[in-house]
Amino acid sequence: MLETSPRRWRWAASCALLLAGCAHYTPLPLPTAPPLSASPTVTAPLTIDQVADLALANNPDLKAARLRRGVAAGQAKQAGILPNPTLSGSLLPLISGAGSAPAWNIGLSQDIRALITYAPRRRAAQDSQGQVAADIVWQEWQVAGRARQLAADLILADRARPSYASAYQLLAQRNARLEQALAAGNLTLTGIAPDRVALQAARAALDGVDQKRLALRSQLNTLLGLAPGTNLPLAAEPTARPFDAAAIRAGLPDLPGRRPDLLALRLGYAAADETVRAEILGQFPNLVLGAGVNSDNAHVVNGGPNISLGLPIFDRNQGGVAIANATRAQLHAEYAARLAAVQGEVGAMLAEIEQLSDQLTIARRDLPAAQAAAGQAQTAFDAGRLDERGYVDLVSNRFAKDQEIMTLENALLDRQIAIETLVGDGLPTADLPAEPGTGR
Numbered sequence: 001m002l003e004t005s006p007r008r009w010r011w012a013a014s015c016a017l018l019l020a021g022c023a024h025y026t027p028l029p030l031p032t033a034p035p036l037s038a039s040p041t042v043t044a045p046l047t048i049d050q051v052a053d054l055a056l057a058n059n060p061d062l063k064a065a066r067l068r069r070g071v072a073a074g075q076a077k078q079a080g081i082l083p084n085p086t087l088s089g090s091l092l093p094l095i096s097g098a099g100s101a102p103a104w105n106i107g108l109s110q111d112i113r114a115l116i117t118y119a120p121r122r123r124a125a126q127d128s129q130g131q132v133a134a135d136i137v138w139q140e141w142q143v144a145g146r147a148r149q150l151a152a153d154l155i156l157a158d159r160a161r162p163s164y165a166s167a168y169q170l171l172a173q174r175n176a177r178l179e180q181a182l183a184a185g186n187l188t189l190t191g192i193a194p195d196r197v198a199l200q201a202a203r204a205a206l207d208g209v210d211q212k213r214l215a216l217r218s219q220l221n222t223l224l225g226l227a228p229g230t231n232l233p234l235a236a237e238p239t240a241r242p243f244d245a246a247a248i249r250a251g252l253p254d255l256p257g258r259r260p261d262l263l264a265l266r267l268g269y270a271a272a273d274e275t276v277r278a279e280i281l282g283q284f285p286n287l288v289l290g291a292g293v294n295s296d297n298a299h300v301v302n303g304g305p306n307i308s309l310g311l312p313i314f315d316r317n318q319g320g321v322a323i324a325n326a327t328r329a330q331l332h333a334e335y336a337a338r339l340a341a342v343q344g345e346v347g348a349m350l351a352e353i354e355q356l357s358d359q360l361t362i363a364r365r366d367l368p369a370a371q372a373a374a375g376q377a378q379t380a381f382d383a384g385r386l387d388e389r390g391y392v393d394l395v396s397n398r399f400a401k402d403q404e405i406m407t408l409e410n411a412l413l414d415r416q417i418a419i420e421t422l423v424g425d426g427l428p429t430a431d432l433p434a435e436p437g438t439g440r
Contacts, residue, residue, distance in 0.1 A: 035060065036227040045233040048151040048240065048417075049426065051220070055147035056428065058225040062143055065136050072132040079125030083114040086290075092297070099297025107306065109290025117278040124274035127267045130433035134264035140428055141260065145421025147223055152238040152413050154216040157209055159236070160406045164209050167399035168202040174392050175199045198396075205403075241426060243416045245350055248423055252343050258424055259342060260432060265335040270436030272328040279320040286310030346422050353415045360408040367401050374398035 046054070056062065089106040175195050181187040221230050256262050286309070293303035377394035380386035420426065 036225055042233055045235045046151070047235050048148045048155070048238050051151040051224075051232075051234070052144040052147045055143050055223055056140055059143050059223060060225045062136075062140060065139050068132050068136065069129075072129040076122075076125040076129040079122045082118065083111055085110045086288075088292075094297050097297070101295075101297050101299055103295060103297045105292060105294030107290055107292030109288050109306070109308070112287040112289055113282065113284050116284055117281045120274040120278040120281065124271040124278065127271035127274065127436055130436070131264045131267035131271060133433045134260045134267060137428060137432055138260035138264060141421055141424060143223065144427050145417060147220070148417045148420075149414060150216055150220040150223065151234060152240070152417060153410060154213065154220060155234050155236070155238045156406060156410045156413070157213045157216060158234075160403065160410075161206075161209050161213070163399055163402045163406070164202070164206045167396060167403075168199070168206045170392060170395055170399075171195070171199045171202050174388060177388070238413060240413060240416060241420070243420075245353060248346065248419060248425075249350060251423065252346060255342055255346070255423060256339055258429070259422075260424075260429075262335070262338060262342065263432060263435070265331065265338060267433065267436050269328065269331040269335055272324065272331050276321070276324040276328055279317060279324040282317045282320055283312070285312050342422075346419055349415050349419050349422075353412060353419070356408055356412040356415065360405065360412060363401065363405045363408055367405060370398045370401040 086109045087107070088109070090104065092103040094100070094102055175192075178187060178192040178195055182189065182192055217231070218228065220226075220232065221228060224232070226232065288308040289305070290307075291303070291305045293301065295301045374395045374397070377386055377391045381388070381391035
């Protein structure tokens with residue numbers, strides 16, 4: 001009894017060590033309410049870059065996408081583990097006959113084809129892991145760019161609303177006086193029809209601005225993971241980073257080396273190329289090598305090597321090779337198409353920026369004259385030297401010029417932010433993986 005107790009303790013300790021190295025199940029219940037924040041910790045109005053940082057930290061889709069890194073890392077880890085050998089054995093008790101003992105056998109074998117394809121499959125998994133990381137960085141670029149654009153559009157819409165409201169109020173006051181004159185019989189319906197049309201157009205324009213502001217606010221809250229109706233404080237002006245069109249144009253030839261989506265495609269293509277190698281090696285007949293020992297029921301013991309070879313009569317892995325080649329060809333075409341579109345996208349937007357800049361220059365050049373005419377009209381109208389119709393037309397022209405300038409500024413800033421998103425200006429690059437084939 002004293003000798004068996006230590007043995008039992010050793011067996012128990014061995015079992016405990018084996019169990020300690022195993023994974024354990026932990027429940028992960030689904031959320032019962034949307035994980036939205038109703039009160040962001042913001043102490044001052046945010047610039048568009050600060051809004052982009054907040055989106056990178058809080059966007060629900062990005063939080064979910066980043067967990068794909070863990071899945072890819074697990075797949076790469078699994079691909080890097082050598083295939084286990086197989087241990088087999090059996091015990092055959094004596095049931096009848098002339099034997100005197102149970103028969104038994106034990107053997108150990110290894111799948112050789114799994115070892116042959118091990119290296120390319122491991123490299124393919126590593127490239128796939130890098131592809132996931134690059135895809136996530138590209139998604140971060142899109143989220144940050146969208147956050148910048150929504151914030152800038154919202155700031156400019158808030159800034160533009162007073163102009164639209166003033167234009168509507170001016171026409172509403174005139175229309176009220178005209179309606180009184182119509183009721184008194186001093187004007188005809190034909191005479192006030194143009195003013196009614198102008199009033200309705202001003203009302204529609206003001207409603208359009210309010211609808212746009214509400215839609216932008218809702219989209220921004222969704223992007224930032226905020227509860228509906230949250231009023232995030234924003235800066236009064238959409239302070240943008242300096243935009244150097246010449247530098248961007250000069251950097252276009254190097255853009256494919258900096259775009260995460262192109263790097264992701266290259267890594268995906270590298271993984272597909274390694275898969276082609278693995279599938280070609282998979283044409284090797286399924287070979288299993290091993291050794292075994294057995295004893296029959298007469299205590300005769302035999303031992304030696306054994307081999308199992310699959311005969312490639314029907315399946316020579318033709319399907320696997322065909323699928324791998326087709327996948328690689330598809331990724332090759334996708335990369336070529338994306339590469340062809342990269343410079344075209346940026347080049348087209350740079351041309352739009354040049355056009356918008358010229359139009360904005362002309363509009364700003366004409367603004368002082370419109371402001372001066374509106375000021376003179378106010379003075380003349382107050383002194384009784386200008387009728388109300390002329391006064392309203394001149395002041396409305398100034399509001400229209402203000403609105404034209406703000407519309408052009410909005411369009412120009414949208415294009416600039418879009419280009420910055422395409423070239424990664426001010427966007428995260430620290431998590432970009434290495435080029436295919438490096439660091440292995």
